[in-house]
Amino acid sequence: MAGYLSESDFVMVEEGFSTRDLLEELTLGASQAATGEVAAFFVADLGAIVRKQFCFLKCLPRVRPFYAVKCNSSLGVLKVLAELGLGFSCANKAEMELVQRIGIPASKIIYANPCKQIAHIKYAAKHGIRLLSFDNEMELAKVAKSHPGARMVLCIATDDSHSLSCLSMQFGASLKSCRHLLAKAKRSHMEVVGVSFHIGSGCPDPQAYAQSIADARLVFEMGTELGHRMHILDLGGGFPGIEGAKVRFEEIASVINSALDLYFPEGCGVDILAELGRYYVTSAFTLAVNVIAKKEVFSDQPSREEENSFASKTIVYHLEEGVYGIFNSVLFDNTCPTPILQKKPSTEQPSYSSSLWGPALDGYDCVAEGLWLPQLHVGDWLVFENMGAYTVGMGSLFGGAQACRVTYAMSRVAWEALRRQLLPPEPEEDAEDVCKPLSCGWEITDTLCVGPVFTPASIM
Template sequence: TMTRYLDESDIMMVEEGFTTRDLLENLLLEVSQGSQEAFFVADLEDVVKKHLHLLKALPRIKPFYALKCNRSKGVVQMLAGLGAGFGCASKAEMALVKSIGVPPDRIICTSPCKQISLIRYAASQGVQLMTFDNEVELSKVARSHPSARMILCLATDDSRSSTCMSMKYGATLKVCRHLLETAKEMNVEVVGISFHIGSSCADPQLFTQSIADARLVFEMGAELGYKMHLLDIGGGFPGAEESRGRFEETAAVVSSALDLYFPEGCGVEVIAELGRYYVDSAFTLVVNIVAKKEVPLDQPGSDDEDPGGKKSFVYHLNDGVYGSFSSVIFNNVCPIPILHKKPSPDLPLHSSSFWGPTGDGLDCIADGMELPELHPGDWLIFENMGAHTMPAPSALCGAQQAQIYYTMSRMAWEAVQLLQGKLLHPEEEDRESTCTPLSCGWEITDTLCVAPVFTPASIM
């Protein structure tokens, strides 16, 4: 299948001198005259920078993108064109990746509890790599996809991560030998080990412990006659721009742990499954206030004659936790709005809470914020909104997926075309020159700005 890369017409091409915020001004002029629906601006240049930064910091690691984090088609097409693999946890995710033309050897079926229909679909599509951490999964795969190549998922200490999964997923070292023996009896091939220390891990040393544990399981496998050759170190790399220092620290820890336990030339291929790292800072969400209500202050002794003029307001937005704010539930985050209209600094601040459009008691986006008085029709901007903000369209209140406007600078686009050409024709270049765009400067420069040379109306 021909890989269906992003087309130039799908992207708002911008030049140096403009920021995402400037781009928003142009879009808001357009949108304000129309429906005032919520929308995203996705800076694909940020995604490309993250990809190249990872390749430079950890050259031994082959990146796989975890679709469950954000399955927007532009991101998937861009990463497919840059040679990334994909971790798919559902039939829909696998179908999307296949429709773009990604070959099956660059797809891993990562769901920890796979339906039989998913296993059979993977088999029909030639996807062989699958993860497992218990006997039930092993026997399902043995029956429905006997030629699968299994990756045993290790439990980790993820107590320092924002999303902890070890209570549900991963086998302990004690259980691993039993599972490897069971796989042998079922005649299922086990080709590697994976672990995932959870989202945005605050302690990079946990990678060292997990990589050391993986080495032990590789040795258990060798004793049983397995020739395992794949190590999947999962995710946990920070995604927001302010975490840049923590990324460097994590990369250094991972690098030295790999040198110690899986040195270069040991015959083990190392991959990582990254979600938040790629998309968190690339996406900005813009929403509109659709309703407003003043409510009594909950402070003891408060009355309408409050000398500070302090009030309490409830605002309803045109998107909520069942839509683009699903990260509030998934990651327990409290998104902080940026006001599009800059308020006068001497305006009094009021207790403010933001709710989605459903009227549901759980549809609370943020509570207890101190903000000047806002009004229906005002726009709010939320940054770092790329992770777990793209749920399937919800039936609640007819919610639809917010539209995404993709943007990228002309210089970055040309560098991507150059890199894709070299990935498609590696025989024409040696290893050094495949990475040529790394030396051109644009993807390493954190302060690079973007500016429009487009007419939004022609794309909207």
């Protein structure tokens, strides 16, 4: 590691120094703290986010990415994505305030929530945010009254029956209702400029994108017939954020590109957008969480096979975080996260049937069960990978702030890749000696990167 400032929350690392190495240093420091208090924390590899953006630009060159703030509103993520030129998709007033506070212009913000509060619509109107979504008459009427200058995007329903997270039961207008809604908007003097959809997260069939793009083409034609100037197609999200997903991002991109060539060919005058959350942040965040309590439960009547085995004992561990906090992703994704042991057990060490629970005293705060783990102790650390989506900054959904500390890391190579993309070439200067600061406020020296503490609480 090139260097670390404990007050900074940003670490510059050399190639070969992994997130796991940094976690080991931080957990060791937390365990040795004089106060004896330990708290869960994240390590975020911002270089992974930069690499995801380069991959996106290569695979979907015609699509302009917008980041879904509700997925992870940590300030380090927002600042890096802002540097990369992304727009931002906001679900409420708190998120709009947050991105505007870091300098995002209103023209790069979408208020993409079909269930908007009137006060939030008025905030968008006052602060120049004009692109809003809708999928029903009531939402259209609310915007027409509180933000008559808005440019509306009609959200259509999709076939997301095979997705892990289905949205069409709540959001999206059916094709049968679209002509009526477009006509209603015309009578209300509201401008409809485009169509959006969301196939849901974890969709195993990339052809769902192709079908939704075809449906959007039909709605474009309806709108044009009714006198709307349709020029925005929003592909929504649902893109995988981890390696090893059932459907790779490159496969989805190939299907999308083919469908766009067929229904919205290059030069047709339509601006193609997408609202991505998980894609950028899931794999970038790793969580370290402490075991705060344990309980051994023995079988009342063990079988003869169990009497002389370890199967007769089940161990219940309590963590300092549960499904009502950081692990709410368990509820979002209906998944059971598998921990990585910070201390590697010996090969002779037996494993026990184990379950992980949060600190809440109820039967719902179960993080994971059915695990086989070696004997753990109070104070041991567990590490969870792929924890960037719907874990950090969830308080923004309710106007709150994320309290869990995030330590951001970026390799020097990723930093240089980001800097070269953003700054004009300066052939007279040696990048090893002179590194210009980025507008986010981070500045690298020869040995370490220093900057402000980037936590949402610091700007609320």
